[in-house]
Amino acid sequence: MQTILKVQNLKKYFPTKKKGVYVKAVDEISFDIFEQDVFALVGESGSGKSTTAYTVVGMYEPTSGKIFYKNFDISYGVDKRPLKLKQEIQIVFQDPGTSLNPSKTVLQIIGAPLTIHKKLRGKSLIEEVLKLLEMVELPSDYLYKLPRDIGGGEKQLIAIARALAPQPSFIVLDEPTSALDVSIQAKIIKTLLRLKEELKLTYLFITHDLSLVRNISNRIAIMYLGKIVEQGPTDRIFSDPAHPYTQMLLSSIPVLTKDEEALKPKHIESTGEIPSPVNVPPGCPFHTRCPFAKQICREKEPPYVEIEPGRIVRCHLFSNGTDGSSKDEEEVQTWS
Ligand code: SF4
Secondary structure (H helix, E strand, O other), X not given: OOEEXXXXXXXEEEEOOOOOXXXXXXXXXXXXXXXXXXXXXXXXXXXXXXXXXXXXXXXXXXXXXXXXXXXXXXXXXXXXXXXXXXXXXXXXXXXXXXXXXXXXXXXXXXXXXXXXXXXXXXXXXXXXXXXXXXXXXXXXXXXXXXXHHOOHHHHHHHHHHHHHOOOOOEEEEEOOOOOOOHHHHHHHXXXXXXXXXXXXXXXXXXXOXXXXXXXXXXXXXXXXXXXXXXXXXXXXXXXXXXOHHHHHHHHOOOOOOHHHHHHOOOOOOOOOOOOOOOOOOOOOOOOOOOOOOOHHHHHOOOOOEXXXXXXXXXXXXXXXXXXXXXXOHHHHHHHO
């Protein structure tokens, strides 16, 4: 399994109007994405998942930490990245309504990266754009349409075709279906999965929707207030969620049948809203909402603990005394 992307101790802080006070949008996270993974970064609004995505693609420069793409250090903004790297790493944004230039035709939108990266012009440019339209199953008469003449789902397919134009290996998908009608979300996901297989792509999939990632990702990282609290294989996280926050998210997924309900973890009632990332609580950042919080949770940040191969949890109940706390076997067992 070749590592495509390695993120090490990444931090992205934004200054506020108050001197010395920062929004800690991403706070020392690490993860690896392997070739042809669909790696899902999941969390509520304000968890830092989109900031992570934008830092990976170079829209933001890291405050500290490292990002490696195929062993090349890319811990800097997109302006400083060589053209070949820009070509290899692409992004599809949440809202195609704002990510497509309203005054450009589909030919110009998809053609722009082909002109920059492949120097295509004239007939060869049109032929290449037509091939890309075919790949996302849109007809050739879309070529001269403007975004205002196209529906939301088709706009997102145009955005996907534009991302494919430079022939990338790695695509960041930033909530690619959340701005679309439910009726067309399935088509977009199906298209993305087909393209991944056909073109041997690797995805970083950003979403707040755990029920969606169950069917599309093979590995998941759960973010809370800028930190990863649990990560591991999708099937293990769904069958045996370890962190109380993961359990809370999973227990609130809507289900249709009693059988599905029986598979869900015991309902975990969280207390309160997600705190502001400007004012992250001390100790474990989840302690203000966690029904299992103990004194140590309010005082000490839990360490990362590998509870099984490839499965990492950040919770004092699993820290096994490595930071002075002791593992509470009884409580752990009741969660699984
Ligand atoms: Fe809850 Fe404590 Fe674990 Fe944080 S460290 S999730 S507060 S039990």
